[in-house]
Amino acid sequence: MNTEFLEALRDLEKEKGITVDVLLEAIEAALLSAYKRNFGSLQNAKVHIDRETGDCKVYAQRNVVETMEDPRLEISLAEAQAVDPRYEIGDVVETEVTPRNFGRIAAQTAKQVVVQRIREAERNIIYEEFANREGDIINGVVQRIENKNVFIELGKTEAILTPSEQMPGETYHQGERIKAYIVEVKKTTKGPQIFVSRTHPGLLKRLFELEVPELQEGVVELKSVAREAGYRSKIAVYSRDENVDPVGACVGPKGMRVQTIVNELRGEKIDIIKWDADSSKYVASSLSPAKVVAVEIWEDEKVARVIVPDYQLSLAIGKEGQNARLAAKLTGWKIDIKSESQMAELYPDYQDLFDEEFVE
Incomplete structure (x- = not known):
């Protein structure tokens, strides 16, 4: 490694946002593993890359002790002070043990580490971008369909539209552009997973x-x-x-x-x-397109009884109760729908019950 290598790392720092120190620390850790694997796994070692020149060296680290028992891990006080009189018991003596062909291993390892860190950084950037967009819409292109999962291309990554989040009866074709709602963004070892929906009310x-x-x-x-x-x-x-x-x-x-x-x-x-802030008017409107004659409200129970003309009853309820069900979801009220004739049977004088509850 040399100054050109350090310059390349600085360029990466500007382009990818990964600091040179972080890359060099990762390379040093990887080189230490490579050294122990190939040369000396039984001794304490340290790898250091000079931040100015790019020179890479390996140092054996031994503790200064009174009486040496393991020469691979320890050095006697007398021997240490022969190197430098300032050494005391408990200090660590570093001796260079850089192997002759370590430069080739260092170059290969550095390349692998840098590529891996770039990939991790890009994944993190994508994760941060989309994690901040949960609850937003993406506009992408259908890339492929696997096991009923639809994969939507979003430039540098892709989103997953699972079967449960697909609209009933909707079909998807490769190359088709669609919009979807970002439900969740997960960080995984393979990069961010973006789950989207076509059924969510947020869409x-x-x-x-x-x-x-x-x-x-x-x-x-x-x-x-x-x-x-x-x-x-x-x-x-x-x-x-x-x-x-x-x-x-x-x-x-x-x-x-x-x-x-x-x-x-x-x-x-x-x-x-x-x-409408007026609950009776709001409930009446929620049953659109059905016309409502009157609404009776029980505020505490959040229950509303709605009276509709006989010919509007099926429209108010909707196919399989869909209109009434959606109105209840929209308003947060439990809605009981009665026709005028049903009310007349139950309460012959039912109109007197409403006073000011009539809805125009």
């Missing part, structure tokens, strides 16, 4: 934030998301500016904003609900 939230400037600016706030991936979703939005319609902002001119998201989610239906 819908981030897609709207990307498409709707009012959400990015904070004028419109996305209060809640309920999603059954691949089928239907509901989002509740609120405007901090009374002059801005939050639903209209999310729908966009001629429905372009929401349609872009629907296309990305392969036709998933999206209901955009206006959030």
Whole structure:
């Protein structure tokens, strides 16, 4: 090793962010292992690389003792003081024992260590980059599909879309560009593993934030998301500016904003609900597209009884209860849906129960 080698390490420091000292310490440790393996595993040794010249030397280390028992590990006080009178018992005497052909081994070992450290550094950089992006969207290209796992290329690394995080009925093709939500980033010995999802409610939230400037600016706030991936979703939005319609902002001119998201989610239906501090109005809106006649609220139990016209009952409940289920997820309320005729059977004077609970 020489000064050119040190210059190369300094260039690496600038390019990869790995300090020269860290690389040299790693090389010294690797060289020590190589020396013990090839020349003298029974003695204490130390490898030192000169930080100015790059010269590499091996030193045997022996403890100064009164009476020497093992000459490979110890040196008598008299012998040590013959070298330097300042030595005392307990000091360590270093004697150079660099083998004649150690330079070749040093060069090979240094190359291996540097390559390994560069690889580790690049993995750490990738890990740090994506660990900070958990909860964000990635845009990548389908690289391959193995055992139903979809591997998405992200430049220097790849993300894994497992079967449980894939949308029902969605197919993927090599070379296809898709968006996904970063669920978790794990550090492993083979580098970072990035797990992504196409079903997570966060994907819908981030897609709207990307498409709707009012959400990015904070004028419109996305209060809640309920999603059954691949089928239907509901989002509740609120405007901090009374002059801005939050639903209209999310729908966009001629429905372009929401349609872009629907296309990305392969036709998933999206209901955009206006959030309201009035629980009865919020619950009523959450059952959109069904029309609601009245809502009765039990605040403590977070239970709401919703009355709908007879012809709207199936729409309010939805196919296999999907609309009601999503409304409950969106609002956090347990919702009991009754038709007007059902209420009339149970309570002949049911309309008197509501007073001001009627929803226009």
